[in-house]
Amino acid sequence: xxxxxxxTEAAPxxxxxxxxxxxxxxxxxxxAALDRIGTVVSxxxxxxxxxxxxxxxxxxxxLTGAVRSCRVLADGRRHIAEFLLPGDFVGIxxxxxxxxxVEAVSDATLMRYSRSALDRLVQQQPRxxxxxxxxxxxxxxxxxxxLLLLGRKNAVERLASFLLAMAERSGEADRVSLPxxxxxxxxxxGLTTETVSRIFTQLKSQGVIRLGGGSExxxxxxxxxxxxxxxx
Amino acid sequence: xxxxxxxTEAAPxxxxxxxxxxxxxxxxxxxAALDRIGTVVSxxxxxxxxxxxxxxxxxxxxLTGAVRSCRVLADGRRHIAEFLLPGDFVGIxxxxxxxxxVEAVSDATLMRYSRSALDRLVQQQPRxxxxxxxxxxxxxxxxxxxLLLLGRKNAVERLASFLLAMAERSGEADRVSLPxxxxxxxxxxGLTTETVSRIFTQLKSQGVIRLGGGSExxxxxxxxxxxxxxxx
DNA sequence: CGCGCGCTTGACTAACTTCAAAGATGGTGG
DNA sequence: CCACCATCTTTGAAGTTAGTCAAGCGCGCG
Numbered sequence: 001x002x003x004x005x006x007x008t009e010a011a012p013x014x015x016x017x018x019x020x021x022x023x024x025x026x027x028x029x030x031x032a033a034l035d036r037i038g039t040v041v042s043x044x045x046x047x048x049x050x051x052x053x054x055x056x057x058x059x060x061x062x063l064t065g066a067v068r069s070c071r072v073l074a075d076g077r078r079h080i081a082e083f084l085l086p087g088d089f090v091g092i093x094x095x096x097x098x099x100x101x102v103e104a105v106s107d108a109t110l111m112r113y114s115r116s117a118l119d120r121l122v123q124q125q126p127r128x129x130x131x132x133x134x135x136x137x138x139x140x141x142x143x144x145x146x147l148l149l150l151g152r153k154n155a156v157e158r159l160a161s162f163l164l165a166m167a168e169r170s171g172e173a174d175r176v177s178l179p180x181x182x183x184x185x186x187x188x189x190g191l192t193t194e195t196v197s198r199i200f201t202q203l204k205s206q207g208v209i210r211l212g213g214g215s216e217x218x219x220x221x222x223x224x225x226x227x228x229x230x231x232x
Numbered sequence: 233x234x235x236x237x238x239x240t241e242a243a244p245x246x247x248x249x250x251x252x253x254x255x256x257x258x259x260x261x262x263x264a265a266l267d268r269i270g271t272v273v274s275x276x277x278x279x280x281x282x283x284x285x286x287x288x289x290x291x292x293x294x295l296t297g298a299v300r301s302c303r304v305l306a307d308g309r310r311h312i313a314e315f316l317l318p319g320d321f322v323g324i325x326x327x328x329x330x331x332x333x334v335e336a337v338s339d340a341t342l343m344r345y346s347r348s349a350l351d352r353l354v355q356q357q358p359r360x361x362x363x364x365x366x367x368x369x370x371x372x373x374x375x376x377x378x379l380l381l382l383g384r385k386n387a388v389e390r391l392a393s394f395l396l397a398m399a400e401r402s403g404e405a406d407r408v409s410l411p412x413x414x415x416x417x418x419x420x421x422g423l424t425t426e427t428v429s430r431i432f433t434q435l436k437s438q439g440v441i442r443l444g445g446g447s448e449x450x451x452x453x454x455x456x457x458x459x460x461x462x463x464x
Numbered sequence: 465c466g467c468g469c470g471c472t473t474g475a476c477t478a479a480c481t482t483c484a485a486a487g488a489t490g491g492t493g494g
Numbered sequence: 495c496c497a498c499c500a501t502c503t504t505t506g507a508a509g510t511t512a513g514t515c516a517a518g519c520g521c522g523c524g
Contacts, residue, residue, distance in 0.1 A: 071380045073380070073385075073462050077384040077385075079383040093372055093373075099373055122358075123358065126355065133361070133364065133365055136368050136372060140325055140372045143372060144313050144331065144332065144375060145303075147311060147378055147382060148313075150383050151382050151420075151422035152310070152311045153305075187383070188383075190384065230307070
């Protein structure tokens, strides 16, 4: 069952986890209208949703699980631009073709929407266009924050910033679930697996975090972590 | 004349360099309507247009010269997210407040537009909203390419990529003008001034580039430069 | 002409990577 | 239910790249 096609089912108008996590500032208010035209897609771990260069006929919203958006250099070096969690939109910015590969970090379900249907909706409801613009702007802000991180922060600051950002998104302030591997985190932060692991160990022995089972991380001293992150 | 206020003049409906450089894919077609509601602003080198956190009442289009959009950490480390050249829009994505400081790299002039006027125009002309979205998406793509550069490329690859990107934007294929200092370039590429300088020297002695006077760089072997950039 | 700023170059250092191997973890099949 | 195996994580030691510190060079401006 490795190379199976993506399963796709009739949409049970499912909001599931979607409404619980309004990660992006621009509210789901207007965009909720979309759910009537969506279809549910299931992915299992490491399965690709689409690749760089694929025609961007659809875009998606994460319902459950997590996915990563990445780009790869010719010799295999990979960078993960962002992790997408329930409530986040995927590929909504693509015009024509996708500019990144999107794969499942863990088993995941997404709502799939056709771009042409979106265009029609936007025509009817101009406010929707604004929500859309807001979503893309949020992504741009996130990317610019990541540029500062990759360009100017050291390994400890990168991991601290990452943990805080994930905590922010997860809702729970002091407890984060990290469904991705150390290698994924490394590829997101511009480090190596080993360095990420070492910094985790270091933060743990400093008492700043605690590593629970099942990919859970407890932030024991949020303030100290913020200091380490060199929040600007 | 160091801390002078920004000079601002009545708009002579000036297109100047603006029409010559359509850097961003989304055409100026619809956005040309904006020029009737703009005002010209002049900056001299290193003068700030606006700072992080400032209310975003206006946005701008570069007419002549160049500006940089940057963020700074508490201890002074700086990262330049992007350089903006004639034809590029500045701060168009800002909602409420600006998320970066924008300063002049060289003496520059910009066209200033009020956000509220833009909103009105978008209401009247829905197609304008699409152009707007296209502009922001282009910025997002550029930012994501820069993420890969900062996360996974080495110093030579970074500078080679930068030179090629600047050449692309400048129109002339094999000749680039670099109005910014080595330090600016370093802060854009996540390196130090010294490293940037060393790589310039290295590329020069390899015969890949030639440094002309007046901040001009000639790309002598574009192909080789592309190989060095590890284009993905 | 001289001064200041930016650029270049050199020697040394630090941070992160690479290479290697041992230690967890969790899912599967007997 | 337990043992096994693949995969992920952690840890150690050595190596590299880019950073830091310091000094000299060169161009442009007053």
